[in-house]
Amino acid sequence: MIINVQGLKKSYKKQLVLKNITFQIEEPQIIALVGPNGSGKTTMMNCLMNLLPFQEGNVTILGKKHSDPTLFYDVSYLQDNRVLYGDLTGADHLQFICHAQKLPTSKAKEVAAYVGMDKYAKKRVRSYSLGMKQHLLLAMAILNDPKLILLDEPINGLDPTSAIHMRHILMDLHAKGATVIISSHNLEEIDKMTNTIYFMKDGEILEESLDALNIAHYTLYVSDSEKAQEIFATHQLPIVKEENHFTFSEEALSLQLAIDILNQNDVQIQHIENKKIGAEKRYMELFESELRR
Numbered sequence: 001m002i003i004n005v006q007g008l009k010k011s012y013k014k015q016l017v018l019k020n021i022t023f024q025i026e027e028p029q030i031i032a033l034v035g036p037n038g039s040g041k042t043t044m045m046n047c048l049m050n051l052l053p054f055q056e057g058n059v060t061i062l063g064k065k066h067s068d069p070t071l072f073y074d075v076s077y078l079q080d081n082r083v084l085y086g087d088l089t090g091a092d093h094l095q096f097i098c099h100a101q102k103l104p105t106s107k108a109k110e111v112a113a114y115v116g117m118d119k120y121a122k123k124r125v126r127s128y129s130l131g132m133k134q135h136l137l138l139a140m141a142i143l144n145d146p147k148l149i150l151l152d153e154p155i156n157g158l159d160p161t162s163a164i165h166m167r168h169i170l171m172d173l174h175a176k177g178a179t180v181i182i183s184s185h186n187l188e189e190i191d192k193m194t195n196t197i198y199f200m201k202d203g204e205i206l207e208e209s210l211d212a213l214n215i216a217h218y219t220l221y222v223s224d225s226e227k228a229q230e231i232f233a234t235h236q237l238p239i240v241k242e243e244n245h246f247t248f249s250e251e252a253l254s255l256q257l258a259i260d261i262l263n264q265n266d267v268q269i270q271h272i273e274n275k276k277i278g279a280e281k282r283y284m285e286l287f288e289s290e291l292r293r
C-alpha cells in the first residue's frame with residue numbers, strides 16, 4: 001500500500017477544512033488533485049506530509065506512520081517557493097539535499113542538467129524568475145528518486161516548454177515506479193498526464209473520477225445528416241445533432257450499433273472522432289454551481 005488515509009479531519013479553529021477524507025493508493029499512479037481555491041488541496045497534502053497536525057484520522061505512507069522520519073528518504077514534497085533561500089544558489093540547495101539524503105554530490109549536477117537548470121545553477125536564487133524557481137524546486141524534489149512525490153501547483157509560472165518538460169519528467173518518474181500526486185488548476189496539462197483525478201470541494205473528495213474520464217465520447221460525420229437524423233429518431237437512439245455532426249457517449253450507446261444502423265440505411269460515415277470527456281468538462285459538470293455564481 002502506497003498511501004492509506006482513513007477518516008482524516010482537520011480544522012483551523014472552528015472551521016472544518018478536511019471532512020473525513022478516506023482513500024487508498026495501492027499501485028504506483030499519477031493522481032491529480034483538482035478543486036476550486038480553498039477546497040483543501042494544500043491542507044490535505046500538508047497533513048499527509050506531517051507538516052500540519054490534524055484532529056482525527058490515520059495516515060500511513062509506504063506502510064509507515066506518516067510521521068515516521070525515515071520517510072524523508074523515499075518521499076518528496078514540492079511546495080511553493082517560499083522554502084527557497086534567496087542568498088544561496090540553486091546548486092547550494094541541491095548540494096544541501098544531497099548531503100541530507102546521503103547521496104553523492106555528483107547527483108546534484110546530474111539532476112540540474114536533467115531538469116534544465118544547469119545554466120543558472122550557480123546564480124543566487126534571489127535573481128531567479130518564478131519558472132526558474134519551479135525548476136529548482138522540481139530538481140530538489142526528484143534528487144532522491146522518490147517512491148512518492150507530492151507537488152502543490154508545480155506548473156504555476158512555467159512557460160509551455162517548461163510545462164511540457166515537467167510533465168515528461170513526472171511521467172518518467174511514474175514509469176520508473178513512483179507515485180505522483182499533483183495539485184493543479186491547469187486542466188489541459190492534467191489531462192495529458194493522467195485520468196485519475198480526485199476532485200475536491202469544501203474539504204471532501206467528491207469523486208475519484210477515473211471511470212468518468214475514461215468514457216469515450218464519439219462524434220460522427222455522415223454523408224446525409226438529415227437522413228441520419230430521421231433514422232436515429234426512428235430508432236430512438238440517444239444521439240445529439242450538432243450543426244453538421246452527431247455526438248453520443250459510449251455509456252449511452254455502442255458505437256457499433258450506430259454504425260450498423262447507418263450502414264443498413266445506406267448512410268455513409270465520413271469520419272468518426274473519439275474523445276474522452278476530459279478534466280475540464282468534468283470540472284464544469286461538478287462545479288457548475290460555482291461557475292454560475
Ligand SMILES: Nc1ncnc2c1ncn2[C@@H]1O[C@H](COP(=O)(O)OP(=O)(O)OP(=O)(O)O)[C@@H](O)[C@H]1O
Binds near residue numbers: 017039040
Ligand atoms: N493557516 C490557516 N489558518 C486558517 N485557515 C486556513 C489556513 N490555511 C488554509 N486555511 C483555510 O483552509 C481552507 C482550505 O485551504 P487550502 O489552502 O488547503 O485550499 P486549496 O484547495 O489548496 O486552495 P488553492 O487552490 O487556492 O491553493 C480554506 O478555507 C482556507 O481559508
